Amino acid sequence: MPISIATEPDRLLPADPGTRRIARGLLDLVEQLPIISPHGHVDAAVFADDLPFRDPATLLVTPDHYVTRLIHSSGVPLERLRIHENSSARDVWREFCAAWPLFEGTASGYWLRSEFSHVFGLEDELSADTSDASFDTIRARLAEPGFRPRTLFTQFNIEVLATTDDPLDDLAHHAALAADESFPGRVLPTFRPDAYTNLAHPAWIENVDRLISTAGDGATGYAGYLAALENRRQYFIDHGAVSADHGVHTPRTLKLECSEAEEILTRARRGERRDGDRERFEAHMLYEMARMSVQDGLVMTIHPGSFRNHHLPTFEKFGADTGHDIPIPVSYTEAIRPVLQDFGTAKNFHLILFTLDETVFSRELAPLAGFYPAVHIGAPWWFLDAPDAMLRFRSAVTETAGFSRSSGFIDDTRAFCSIPARHDASRRIEASFLARLVAEHRVSESRAAELIVDVVDRAPRRAFKL
Amino acid sequence: MPISIATEPDRLLPADPGTRRIARGLLDLVEQLPIISPHGHVDAAVFADDLPFRDPATLLVTPDHYVTRLIHSSGVPLERLRIHENSSARDVWREFCAAWPLFEGTASGYWLRSEFSHVFGLEDELSADTSDASFDTIRARLAEPGFRPRTLFTQFNIEVLATTDDPLDDLAHHAALAADESFPGRVLPTFRPDAYTNLAHPAWIENVDRLISTAGDGATGYAGYLAALENRRQYFIDHGAVSADHGVHTPRTLKLECSEAEEILTRARRGERRDGDRERFEAHMLYEMARMSVQDGLVMTIHPGSFRNHHLPTFEKFGADTGHDIPIPVSYTEAIRPVLQDFGTAKNFHLILFTLDETVFSRELAPLAGFYPAVHIGAPWWFLDAPDAMLRFRSAVTETAGFSRSSGFIDDTRAFCSIPARHDASRRIEASFLARLVAEHRVSESRAAELIVDVVDRAPRRAFKL
Amino acid sequence: MPISIATEPDRLLPADPGTRRIARGLLDLVEQLPIISPHGHVDAAVFADDLPFRDPATLLVTPDHYVTRLIHSSGVPLERLRIHENSSARDVWREFCAAWPLFEGTASGYWLRSEFSHVFGLEDELSADTSDASFDTIRARLAEPGFRPRTLFTQFNIEVLATTDDPLDDLAHHAALAADESFPGRVLPTFRPDAYTNLAHPAWIENVDRLISTAGDGATGYAGYLAALENRRQYFIDHGAVSADHGVHTPRTLKLECSEAEEILTRARRGERRDGDRERFEAHMLYEMARMSVQDGLVMTIHPGSFRNHHLPTFEKFGADTGHDIPIPVSYTEAIRPVLQDFGTAKNFHLILFTLDETVFSRELAPLAGFYPAVHIGAPWWFLDAPDAMLRFRSAVTETAGFSRSSGFIDDTRAFCSIPARHDASRRIEASFLARLVAEHRVSESRAAELIVDVVDRAPRRAFKL
Structure with missing residues (x-):
């Protein structure tokens, strides 16, 4: 299934057509403005070192407690969302893909779908069936020079x-x-x-x-x-x-x-x-x-x-x-x-x-x-x-x-x-x-x-x- | 006045026409599914005995504290909402019909109107003027074999x-x-x-x-x-x-x-x-x-x-x-x-x-x-x-x-x-x-x-x- | 800029056209009904004495803590919103006009804009540039016999x-x-x-x-x-x-x-x-x-x-x-x-x-x-x-x-x-x-x-x- 909703130009805007038209006009005025992020928790070392991100699981799953908490609530132990000797990045990603339907309607789901589409260029929805493919696609992207933290900082x-x-x-x-x-x-x-x-x-x-x-x-x-x-x-x-x-x-x-x-x-x-x-x-x-x-x-x-x-x-x-x-x-x-x-x-x-x-x-x-x-x-x-x-x-x-x-x-x-x-x-x-x-x-x-x-x-x- | 709003197919759905259309489509998928009621307060004896319901007041007014509370707030003593030697079921029903306008906009009012229309087949809104007629109609329904608790259980x-x-x-x-x-x-x-x-x-x-x-x-x-x-x-x-x-x-x-x-x-x-x-x-x-x-x-x-x-x-x-x-x-x-x-x-x-x-x-x-x-x-x-x-x-x-x-x-x-x-x-x-x-x-x-x-x-x- | 929104007949009504039509019909039924104000803080002396209101600042700014509080939050000391030897009514009004954009989206802003348009007949939005003009217009109105408290009481x-x-x-x-x-x-x-x-x-x-x-x-x-x-x-x-x-x-x-x-x-x-x-x-x-x-x-x-x-x-x-x-x-x-x-x-x-x-x-x-x-x-x-x-x-x-x-x-x-x-x-x-x-x-x-x-x-x- 394609991630079409992530690219809908009017996503999140009000359903009433008249109000949506006004909202669209207002959004046009700020959509391209630079991001000011005066409070957050990204580590400065990420940009100082500018190393490639390791893998999809380490980047997108394990450290994000918005994500791990909801998967945990479905009965998946947190161990299975971390890489260790019995659990590879690919294994963790599989857990995440299997749990992806839990995120429907959540803020995290909205952000993630948006990332998959706009940052990583995924064309299809995550699913348990395609977890290896999405893992490989994202991992390949992460290896590209354009996906280094500093480049993304600028691109974002x-x-x-x-x-x-x-x-x-x-x-x-x-x-x-x-x-x-x-x-x-x-x-x-x-x-x-x-x-x-x-x-x-x-x-x-x-x-x-x-x-x-x-x-x-x-x-x-x-x-x-x-x-x-x-x-x-x-x-x-x-x-x-x-x-x-x-x-x-x-x-x-x-x-x-x-x-x-x-x-x-x-x-x-x-x-x-x-x-x-x-x-x-x-x-x-x-x-x-x-x-x-x-x-x-x-x-x-x-x-x-x-x-x-x-x-x-x-x-x-x-x-x-x-x-x-x-x-x-x-x-x-x-x-x-x-x-x-x-x-x-x-x-x-x-x-x-x-x-x-x-x-x-x-x-x-x-x-x-x-x-x-x-x-x-x-x-x-x-x-x-x-x-x-x-x-x-x-x-x-x-x-x-x-x-x-x-x-x-x-x-x-x-x-x-x-x-x-x-x-x-x-x-x-x-x-x-x-x-x-x-x-x-x-x-x-x-x-x-x-x-x-x-x-x-x-x-x-x-x-x-x- | 006819109870037309109780039979509007799109009742409770959002006013915006586009959203309503989507809601209608979703509702179609579940409207006929069986009712799962895992928590409630109906007495099992009702179905074990399967006796006919006694009368409209005993069924719909006296035991329902959602109903009696609001009538009480308008100054009607609770005595008048119970059957006793000076107060017949018909008397209680009259009190209820007189108080019916209080329920506009309430959840109880919505449910009751829905019951009157869909369960008891009333065609007109309750009113003080027609309280005896509505009492008689419902009482007659309650006497029909199709209105025994077990039959309703199945019909519901x-x-x-x-x-x-x-x-x-x-x-x-x-x-x-x-x-x-x-x-x-x-x-x-x-x-x-x-x-x-x-x-x-x-x-x-x-x-x-x-x-x-x-x-x-x-x-x-x-x-x-x-x-x-x-x-x-x-x-x-x-x-x-x-x-x-x-x-x-x-x-x-x-x-x-x-x-x-x-x-x-x-x-x-x-x-x-x-x-x-x-x-x-x-x-x-x-x-x-x-x-x-x-x-x-x-x-x-x-x-x-x-x-x-x-x-x-x-x-x-x-x-x-x-x-x-x-x-x-x-x-x-x-x-x-x-x-x-x-x-x-x-x-x-x-x-x-x-x-x-x-x-x-x-x-x-x-x-x-x-x-x-x-x-x-x-x-x-x-x-x-x-x-x-x-x-x-x-x-x-x-x-x-x-x-x-x-x-x-x-x-x-x-x-x-x-x-x-x-x-x-x-x-x-x-x-x-x-x-x-x-x-x-x-x-x-x-x-x-x-x-x-x-x-x-x-x-x-x-x-x-x- | 004209105060056009204050005279929009459908102001505050819901955006959905169908719902707005219904709202408009309901509003028509009550728009002309007399005002019942069973709790408030206007002084009875205002009507007993029926003196003209003094000036725009004394009438509309200084005593209204809804107004002064928000201006104060922007860093303007309360002194500057009161008349004293170093601060005339016109000075206070200038402060208010300069602060007027703060009131966008507030209830006070809505009421004030409505007053300016419907009570005082201003045709343009307040602004720092035109504060003297709006001051003079309102002051002139306040001097008219039609703007005595008792007359307004009736007119309202x-x-x-x-x-x-x-x-x-x-x-x-x-x-x-x-x-x-x-x-x-x-x-x-x-x-x-x-x-x-x-x-x-x-x-x-x-x-x-x-x-x-x-x-x-x-x-x-x-x-x-x-x-x-x-x-x-x-x-x-x-x-x-x-x-x-x-x-x-x-x-x-x-x-x-x-x-x-x-x-x-x-x-x-x-x-x-x-x-x-x-x-x-x-x-x-x-x-x-x-x-x-x-x-x-x-x-x-x-x-x-x-x-x-x-x-x-x-x-x-x-x-x-x-x-x-x-x-x-x-x-x-x-x-x-x-x-x-x-x-x-x-x-x-x-x-x-x-x-x-x-x-x-x-x-x-x-x-x-x-x-x-x-x-x-x-x-x-x-x-x-x-x-x-x-x-x-x-x-x-x-x-x-x-x-x-x-x-x-x-x-x-x-x-x-x-x-x-x-x-x-x-x-x-x-x-x-x-x-x-x-x-x-x-x-x-x-x-x-x-x-x-x-x-x-x-x-x-x-x-x-x-």
Whole structure:
């Protein structure tokens, strides 16, 4: 069966013919614009090394927990989605092809089908019967010089791509890329200190020891800890970073007395955590990170509300990011107040708030961003960066906050080859939403033409200070 | 006024002509498929006895709390919706006809209008003016041999109908039906132990005494209690049961030490409940029920989050299930974790999670079911099994979990004659949702044709092991 | 650029041509009906004095926190949106015109554009370039005799307008208007006792002192407090009030022992509040207010769930109602139960429940109002009285509660000139929602014609006892 739907020019656009015509016109204005990807998880080494991608399974299946999770839900153990002595790349690909029908209607299925068609030139739908053929086709493509990461980066029309990095990363790959005049793309690091601020992180004690000893300016204890974080932020800024990202359990913030923060830190480094220490310290450090952002200008992004590693046996066997991070209810209004009291109108402070709990969109994010100059509404994220969910997002926030207060699309992905499909889908949804407003005479067609360029291109540059 | 809208072939299908055409084509594929009803509240005695239904009021008004609640909200006391010495069936029917306009736009109104037209052959809308005529017409129909329960069962094209039963029920009606070769339908019991696990149930002490003494294999205390539950589950399985259902206040689960469970049970049997005992014991027993399901293979369904009997004066006067069970906020992610840690990947364990709190669909159910092989997403239930709500459900879960992880429609009803209308409505909504995906080029038309059969027919068989 | 979209006859109606045709027909039935505005914040003095409006900025910008909040979010300090020695009305208007593009897609933008076109006769869109011209045009209009408040009241076709008033207000303006035979409109006061029941209100102690001394019939303490509230309610009723409104942090209700209520009151008047006093007393007084409503017949409206004055520095500088009230999660089911247990079926008790948390619509409000005769579902409020949000509201509540249980539109505004646009938008959305039900054959066209008149005109009269 041919992958004809992936090449339909009007895919994702509204069914009503009049509205679709308007959407098509709006989409034409942004379809060719460069991709701005200010938050994601592709490794900078991919472009620094520019090695060919290994094989279809290693590129498209194993590392993508959007993909492995759904196959796992059908009863396929994660082992069978990894290459090991009893399982070749071709075996993994067979599992994936057999499971392909599970992805109908999903966002991942949409992106993947789009990649197969537009990036790899497959002409037929994946199927169990043809898994070897599709494996061979993709593997052959991956061996072509045109499929090296840097070439794809250019071909994908990516202008900026942000990675997510450990505070002690030396950012050598970023430096190498910046120094390389033959590579026109911008690959920017992002400061992500969770493993240094979450006392429950398995390696927290050694992380903090290393942080203070290598970057604490000789200071020790809490003073050294803060100094080291500030220093490393500056190091990131010097290497092009524009934002710091915080993956916290809840968005709670709290300004502790310095003495209490020091006591908790000291206790925790001795392995003597008390009840509430983890929560209070994380909330306090989220406040401190806001303070540092006000000082050094890094855009602050918060990604809260994911119960990480929900299935302990899977975590113990396969580690983190293996598909069982599950959202919990979130509320920002009281949680983020300490930060907004002190910095909500601070000059040039950008705070981008994300959520996996859709209820927050209309109830809290639009009202907060519709008052505080600091607050930007994060794009629909993770389980929500899908066509219907993105439409629900726009519908939920726009009537209160308009278009100017949202951060623009982020792909948040480690699946490099899915980036064009994700941004394309986002642009189609923006066009669809605006087209409906035009059809309902709520926005004029000429103004909609300006707005689509703004939300696709200017909003991420503005929100992320690019 | 004629009931013309009930016979419109395209009722419930999307207004856009192109999408409607696609939906119509999809609906054609499933409109005639047999009804699978794996969860509901019709009494098996109805079919075992096969007596004629008594009268329109007793059949369609008094026992249906969807109906009585809305009439009650308009100020009609529940007394007036029951037959007693001052109120005949005809009087009750008059109240209902007078209140009929209240039902415009409701799911109940849709089902009822459909029943009036398709089951009872009424040609005109109900109205206060014609209440005696409609009463007489329906009463005359009920007296016809073609309106006996078993005949309707066949005429409704029901293949499987599950009832909901007390663990100590002897299931004699189910046995009689299974033994009766003249009755081709399957009427299956469902194990529902709430009245034995909820310490706050008014009859809990006597229920547990009876349970242990009749089914505890001679053991006493907690050991006898567990053994008796296991024995009764097996008894249900032997009588065709495929699932156990749990109507809990919250979905919290907890694995208590055996000694603590025993202590709580002992205390509670003496009427000496302490703070937290009820919550801890119910959470523990929900865990234990999962463990038993893993062992004996009964599908586990959880229906949480209803504040039962909200209006105490009505409960005291009319008992339970009289229309004032009101939903509360629910979250599964942390609550169900103890069960999923231990059994989330257990072979052949099916756990179907329902919710009355729509926020759970995209935030938790789709992510959970999109990883854990055990978890299936329960269909929209109770206040949510309505056209718009079912579309919201599909939109909320599909982009993360696809179509394979949902349980298929359940009608959950004690209103036997509404079953065809409910399943028909569900099929129309599935066709509508898929048609939109086709129109937006997100699913191919040929794949949608397979999917609609899967969600209507195969999903409930698969999820409920039928 | 001409403001053509504001005059499109089909603005806000659904894009699908068939559905739009139906919606247009339904809208025709209600477009000319008088405006019933049973809850809002316009000052009665405006009509009693009937002075010309001062200038465009004072009328349309400074007092409207929907407007100032969004401009503030773009980085414009609130000072620049107020007239003072360094900032004229024309300066404020320039700021507004420069910020006008922020309002695209917002509800406020829709209302404002509608006002500019339909009330002030502007022919071009606002823009920074033409701000002086639009200022002059509007200012000239405001000087015309036809733009006096009373004339506009009539021209806007307002039949009833409720204000919101302090319990100790003498209601002289209301009395004057009622006595003035030249003014045909009804301007009704609304009893709003928050500043007397919320112990955390900055002026609570002096408010209560004054309340008891002026209206307590000579009694002191808790007895005087209750008597005074009852007396003032009666005073309001004598001046035409039909409702009492309660802007509470949460909808929690509680029936305290009289002695405990008295103790808390006594303590709090001495400035000696204990932990929990505020919450318990407010919950108790919400219960007491329900009791009084049952006795005196005032409709009770509850507006909970707004975290008031979220940004303390702004509150300290500019006071309350300056755009940083941010919603929090709300649940009514358990919170309102004490009131519903005792008064949920009380004769002639009307309790209208509002929410800023959309999750409450389908989960709680529709089920509560679909059983309790006392409960009416409040219209979408504040951030939710926008086209898409109003459609979500109807979709969320109708399938459970039908159309009869909602209160009808409230504009809840202090922006007098926006009232026609707000009611017009609401009517268009009601027509759109009903038109979809007709197109989907869920409601007949003739019944929809009755329903639209009911929801627009009869529902507010019924719910608010007008």
